Amino acid sequence: MEKKKVLNVGYGKNALVAEYYKGNMSSRHFYGSIELEKSGKYDIKNISLDSRQNLKGSIHNNFMMLKESDIIFIPYLFVTPFFFLSILRHLKLSKKRIIAISHATLKQGNGAISRIIYKMIYSTLDVVFFHSQKNLEESINNKSIKSSQARFLYWGDDLDYIDKTYPSPTMGDFFISTGREQRDYQSLIDAFNNNNIPLEIYTNRINYENHYDFLDENIGKYNNIKIEFVERTNESTVKLAKRTSECLCVVVPLNKDHVNYCLGLTSIVEAMAMRKPIVSTYNPYSPIDIEKEGIGLIVDEKRTWKDAIQYIYTHKEEAKEMGEKGRVLVEKLFNIKKCTEQVEEAINE
Numbered sequence: 001m002e003k004k005k006v007l008n009v010g011y012g013k014n015a016l017v018a019e020y021y022k023g024n025m026s027s028r029h030f031y032g033s034i035e036l037e038k039s040g041k042y043d044i045k046n047i048s049l050d051s052r053q054n055l056k057g058s059i060h061n062n063f064m065m066l067k068e069s070d071i072i073f074i075p076y077l078f079v080t081p082f083f084f085l086s087i088l089r090h091l092k093l094s095k096k097r098i099i100a101i102s103h104a105t106l107k108q109g110n111g112a113i114s115r116i117i118y119k120m121i122y123s124t125l126d127v128v129f130f131h132s133q134k135n136l137e138e139s140i141n142n143k144s145i146k147s148s149q150a151r152f153l154y155w156g157d158d159l160d161y162i163d164k165t166y167p168s169p170t171m172g173d174f175f176i177s178t179g180r181e182q183r184d185y186q187s188l189i190d191a192f193n194n195n196n197i198p199l200e201i202y203t204n205r206i207n208y209e210n211h212y213d214f215l216d217e218n219i220g221k222y223n224n225i226k227i228e229f230v231e232r233t234n235e236s237t238v239k240l241a242k243r244t245s246e247c248l249c250v251v252v253p254l255n256k257d258h259v260n261y262c263l264g265l266t267s268i269v270e271a272m273a274m275r276k277p278i279v280s281t282y283n284p285y286s287p288i289d290i291e292k293e294g295i296g297l298i299v300d301e302k303r304t305w306k307d308a309i310q311y312i313y314t315h316k317e318e319a320k321e322m323g324e325k326g327r328v329l330v331e332k333l334f335n336i337k338k339c340t341e342q343v344e345e346a347i348n349e
Contacts, residue, residue, distance in 0.1 A: 003043040004347065007069035008033045010076045014046055016234070023165075025234050026158040028269070031075040031101060032340035042347075045069070066094055071347050074100040077128070079107075079121045089124040099346045101129045101153060104261035106144035119144065127346040129153035131262040132285040152287070153342055155265075156334030157273040165238075166245040169274045171320060174198035175309065176247040178240045179267050180207040180232070182258040184281065188251060189218055191305030192225055197313050200226045200247075202240050207232065245274050249296075249312045249319060252280035253305070259283050269334050271296075272326035277319045279308045288334065295326035 008030070019025045020034060027034040037044040045068060065072055065085060072085075077100040088094040106128075109118040122128075122145050129151050130136035136150045177188060180203050192199040203212055212229075219227045230236040244250060250271035252264040262285050269288075271278050278296030280286075290296045297308040312319045 003041060004071060005043045005045065005069045006033070006036065006071045006073050006347065007065055008044055008046045009065065009072055009074045010048065010078065017046060019234055023161075024238065026161045026336075028155070028157050028266075028336050031073075031155065032336065032343040033073065033075070035336065035340040036344060036347075066096060069096060072096055072098045073343070073347075074098070077102045077106075077125075079118060082121055082124075083117065086121040086124040090120065097347070098125050099127045099129070099343065100125050101131075102135065102139070103131055105135045105138040105142070108142055108144060122149075125149060127151060127349075129342065129346075131155060131265060132287055134285045135261055151342070151346070154287075154333045154335075154338040156269040156330050156336060156339065158336045159273055159331065162270075162273045166242060166274060169245040169276070171316070171323075172246045172248050173313075174200055174247055175249045175251050175279075175312075176200045176202075176244055177251045177253060177267075178202045178244065179252060179264060180204050180210065182210060182255040182263055183212075184253040184255045185212065185215060187305055188253040189222070189225060191309055193222060195306065195310070196224050197309060198224050198226075199251075200228075200243065202228050202230050202236075202243070204232055205229045241270065241274075244270060244276065247276060248316070249277045249279060249309075251309070252278060253299075254281035254283060256281065259285065261285050262287060269330060271323075272330040272334065275320075275323035275327045277312060277322035278326070279305075279312060288329070293325060293329055295322050295329065 016025065016029065020027055033044050036042045066088070085094065106122060107118060109115040125145070126149070128145055128149050130139070131153055133152050136152060139145055140147050140150055175197065177183070183203065185201060188199070188201070205212055215227050218225065230240065250267055252267050254263050259281070263283055264280055265286065268278055268280065272295060278290055280290055280296065280298060282298050282300040291298050297303065297311065299305050299308050
């Protein structure tokens with residue numbers, strides 16, 4: 001039986017795929033394409049497209065997609081490179097199945113013409129997966145897509161990799177935060193100030209539009225708070241994951257003004273995989289209800305960071321139970337194998 005050709009678009013970094021096969025990284029970054037390839041049923045080709053590419057490049061990439069694939073898989077949906085492909089779909093000149101993952105509510109464009117173009121492109125997508133049920137519903141309500149196109153995606157870590165690489169997580173006495181995107185580190189530092197509970201913060205100095213230069217003045221200022229800037233590399237990801245496996249609790253402080261998608265989800269699913277309790281800023285877009293599932297505490301109008309941290313630190317047996325519940329949940333639903341099953345089902349419909 002001939003293998004289906006799947007073009008993995010936008011996150012097709014062959015160097016990262018090579019690192020995975022060397023055993024140096026989790027397959028969670030590839031949203032199931034690794035598992036599909038390993039099944040032997042699919043021919044996976046990885047390519048990277050730039051959302052800012054020029055007209056000539058866009059035309060070239062669209063024709064390449066037509067020529068080299070049966071299925072087009074877009075783990076990070078951005079619409080610009082698919083304009084010409086969508087025209088061919090509308091003209092019935094292409095029947096390529098297109099499956100995409102959106103990490104936020106779908107944009108409608110600015111201005112009447114832009115909205116028409118966006119809507120045309122969205123209409124050519126056969127399936128759009130969302131990390132967040134709230135983003136999914138917003139995308140249907142703003143008429144970007146139809147309900148028949150939208151599906152919720154269970155996504156999480158590569159448990160085989162986690163268990164092989166970090167086989168015996170220990171329960172230390174420190175809290176850790178390793179997030180890079182829209183983190184409210186000042187609130188976290190204020191909460192740990194003067195409580196003598198150890199905190200470790202690892203982040204980039206600059207992560208896209210996020211600038212954390214203000215942390216410089218806090219480095220070495222507090223005896224119980226360690227702050228370290230790290231580069232955005234796979235080596236640093238492995239290093240921080242090991243440190244996470246040794247912590248008491250994972251903390252996820254979010255900038256409330258930017259909570260409009262599944263912000264912090266990577267930190268949360270990694271913590272769950274490693275049996276760590278979680279304390280996070282309330283995020284209505286999160287697919288995981290941390291308190292309802294009993295896997296940690298939420299900081300909101302009813303509970304401060306100081307209260308949540310103090311509770312975890314003084315209830316370590318309960319914290320351990322939270323971590324175990326997180327592992328059960330991630331084994332059941334929020335893992336890369338479950339994600340792969342959903343993507344494969346969409347491919348073969």
